[in-house]
Amino acid sequence: MQRINASIDVDKALYQQDINASIVHAQMLARQGIISATDAKAITTGLEQIRGEIAAGQMVFDPALEDIHMHVETRLKAIIGEAAGRLHTGRSRNDQVATDFRLFLRESITQLLVQVRDVQRALLDKAEQYAAAIMPGFTHLQIAQPVTFGHHLLAYGEMLARDYGRLQDCQKRLNECPLGAAALAGTSYPIDRQYTASQLGFEHPCHNSMDAVSARDFAAEFLATASICATHLSRLAEEICFWLSPTVGFISLSDAYTTGSSIMPQKRNPDAAELVRGKVGGMLGAFVGLITMLKGLPLTYSKDMQEDKAPVLQVIDNLSLCLAATAGMVADLTANTERMADAAALGYSTATDLADWLVQELNMPFRQAHHVTGALVKLAEEKGCTLDALDLTLMQGVEPRLHDGVYAVLSPAQSVQRRTSYGGTAPALVRDAVQTARVRYLC
Ligand code: ARG
Numbered sequence: 360m361q362r363i364n365a366s367i368d369v370d371k372a373l374y375q376q377d378i379n380a381s382i383v384h385a386q387m388l389a390r391q392g393i394i395s396a397t398d399a400k401a402i403t404t405g406l407e408q409i410r411g412e413i414a415a416g417q418m419v420f421d422p423a424l425e426d427i428h429m430h431v432e433t434r435l436k437a438i439i440g441e442a443a444g445r446l447h448t449g450r451s452r453n454d455q456v457a458t459d460f461r462l463f464l465r466e467s468i469t470q471l472l473v474q475v476r477d478v479q480r481a482l483l484d485k486a487e488q489y490a491a492a493i494m495p496g497f498t499h500l501q502i503a504q505p506v507t508f509g510h511h512l513l514a515y516g517e518m519l520a521r522d523y524g525r526l527q528d529c530q531k532r533l534n535e536c537p538l539g540a541a542a543l544a545g546t547s548y549p550i551d552r553q554y555t556a557s558q559l560g561f562e563h564p565c566h567n568s569m570d571a572v573s574a575r576d577f578a579a580e581f582l583a584t585a586s587i588c589a590t591h592l593s594r595l596a597e598e599i600c601f602w603l604s605p606t607v608g609f610i611s612l613s614d615a616y617t618t619g620s621s622i623m624p625q626k627r628n629p630d631a632a633e634l635v636r637g638k639v640g641g642m643l644g645a646f647v648g649l650i651t652m653l654k655g656l657p658l659t660y661s662k663d664m665q666e667d668k669a670p671v672l673q674v675i676d677n678l679s680l681c682l683a684a685t686a687g688m689v690a691d692l693t694a695n696t697e698r699m700a701d702a703a704a705l706g707y708s709t710a711t712d713l714a715d716w717l718v719q720e721l722n723m724p725f726r727q728a729h730h731v732t733g734a735l736v737k738l739a740e741e742k743g744c745t746l747d748a749l750d751l752t753l754m755q756g757v758e759p760r761l762h763d764g765v766y767a768v769l770s771p772a773q774s775v776q777r778r779t780s781y782g783g784t785a786p787a788l789v790r791d792a793v794q795t796a797r798v799r800y801l802c
Contacts, residue, residue: 360687361422361423363542364425365423365424365425365426366425366426366427366665366668367420367421367424367425367426367427367670368420368422368533369669369672370426370427370456370459370668371413371420371430371458371514372463372668373427373456373459373462373463373668374413374427374431375450376430376458376459376460376462376466377412377427377428377455377459377464377558378406378407378409378431378567380455380458380459380462380538380555381402381406381431381446381455381547381558381582382402382403382407383538383552383555383557383559384446384449384450384538385398385399385402385403385406385446386403386558387551387554387555387558388445388446388448388449388548388550388734390551390554391418391548391549391550391551392444392549393424393448393449393548393549393550394442395447397442397478397490398442398445401439401442401719402435402442402443402445402446404439405435405438405439405443406431406435406556408438408755409431409434409435409438410743412434415665418430418434418688421661423603426452426456426665427459428452428455428459432446432447433629436681437577438476438666445749448548449539449541449546449548449550449654450538450539450541450546451540451541451542451543453540453541453542453543453572453659453660454538454539454541454542454568454571454572455538456538457537457540457572457574458536458537458538458559458700460578460667460668460671461533461534461535461536461537461577461597463703464533464577464578464581464671464675465530465533465534465560465750467675467713468526468527468707469528469530470679471526471557471585471678471679471682472523472527472530473524474679474682474683474686475519475522475523475526475588475647475682476523476800476801476802477519477682477683478515478519478682478685478686478687478689479516479523479594479690479796479800479802480800480802481686481687481690482513482516482519483513483516483793483797483800483802484514484690484795485509485512485537485542485689485692486508486509486510486513486516486789487576487790487793488509489507489508489509489512489694489696489721490507490510490786490789490793491507491509491774491775491786491789492505492507492508492509492694492696492699492700493505493507493508493586493696493699493700493703493771493775494506494507494511494694494700494702494703495610495699495703495705495706495708496511496708496784501706502702502703502705502706502708503706503708504708504709504711504712504774505703505708505709505771505772505774505775505779505784506775506784507775507786507789508694508696508699508785509786509789509790509793510691510784510789510792511763513789513792513793513796515591515594515595516795516796518591518600519588519591519785520589520796520799521589522584522591523800524602525584525587525588526581526584526588527562527583527800528584529577529580529584532577533577533580533581534561534562534566534582535556535561535562535563535564535566535571536552536555536556536561536563536564536565537564537565537571537572537574538552538556538559538564538569539552539555539564539568540565540568540569540572542572542659542660543568543573543660544568544569544788545568552564552761559786561575566692569659572659572660573656573658573660573664575606575649575653575661575664577668578649578670578671579650579653581671581674582642582645582646582649582650582671583646584672585646585674585675585678586642586643586645586646586674587643588636588678589638589639589643589677589678589681590639590643591634591641591706592639592681592682592685593635593636593637593639595635595685595689596632596635596685596690597632599612599629599632599688599692600629600632600633600636603617603621603627603629603632607697607702608695608698609694609698609699609702610692610693610694610695611693611695612627612629612691612692612693613691614627614689615630615687615691616629616631616632616684616687616691617630617631618630628793629630631684631687632684632688632689634681634684635681635684635685637643638677638680638681639681640708641673641674641677642674642677642678645670645671645673645674646667646670646674647672648664648666649667649670649671649760652664652666652667663740685708688770694783699761700771700780703771704745704770704771707739707740707745707746708746708771708772708774709746709768709769709770709771709796710732710735710736710772711732712768712769712773712774712777713732713735713746713765713768713769714729714731714732715727715728715768716764716765716768717718717758717761718730720765721760721761731758734757735749735754735757738753738754738757741795746769747766747769747770748793751763751765762789765770772799
């Protein structure tokens, strides 16, 4: 029973929040005349001593005492005696744990938000550096159209901007205080929930005592949000692995973010990127685990809910690691711009530009231009050359109205220069986009 019942191994991480909430609760009880000022003072002093003891690693954790709340209360009794027993007036571990957990997650999200910004800043800096570096843009992992490396990196900046917003939303929505809901029904003591809520930095007390002790959707929302963010990071991580493969060779990473092989001396493995790619599995698993635990639980508190903290703590740690590793890798990477540019010329990547030219210059309907371009690509294939190396007379064999103006759109460099529609990949726009993103993200 003791082994299955105890949660101290996990919830000891919440000791700061538990002590903060208890101090505010004791002060409220004294303000309301529910306990004496002397007892409140003794409680506060005792709790501060316990904070110091835990921080110094002096607290001996004992599964017989179940959780962090019982550890703190038991230790308080040993330090201040009788008065310790008055702290738990008008509250229960049910509202206590819900309060501690929200406080903990609120602080953790603040930290993660800073780290999301770190990744965005790294992306913006690289995007600025490589605003004009031409690379192939892919669909289906087939060469589609030339883009710039800066533009590609900025796409991740946008994903992370939405992740940032989702984390903020989650933090805002969880910021209601369960303390004083007591076991589930409220309490007959004249407590002041507005006071405790505001002292702990919450917007207001939770409006319904039964919801206060049984709601864990804030944890589910965080795990879903974190999983989406981790999914974005995993996509970038996969691209880093791809770009880094010697068969692609678009980027290099320093030894700081690669490891050697124990058997193949020439290897440089992108372990950090692979772990960022892989960790999302566990994070999504944490979300599925928690939401499944919650599904079908009757109101109000059931012990099932004690299983809520481990997945959240684990995801906070892992997301933090993934964000740090990603910021580090992005800052560290160097693009092989020549190799990228060469690849951008492969696969007839400017075929769309040619079709668009036929439309704009010869007033050809786009479908017909698509067809004509197909024939010209076939011609280039036969000659084993790129589109811009095709001889004009040869091209005129396919479409007699073609003239040498077409050569102004056939190279990858010309292609990206011309992509000037809002949000497009033209280097000048990418440079602007970096500046406006710096303001939008406040990086
Ligand atoms: N350790 C418990 C948890 O994390 C605290 C709440 C216990 N409440 C109870 N009624 N047993 O959920």
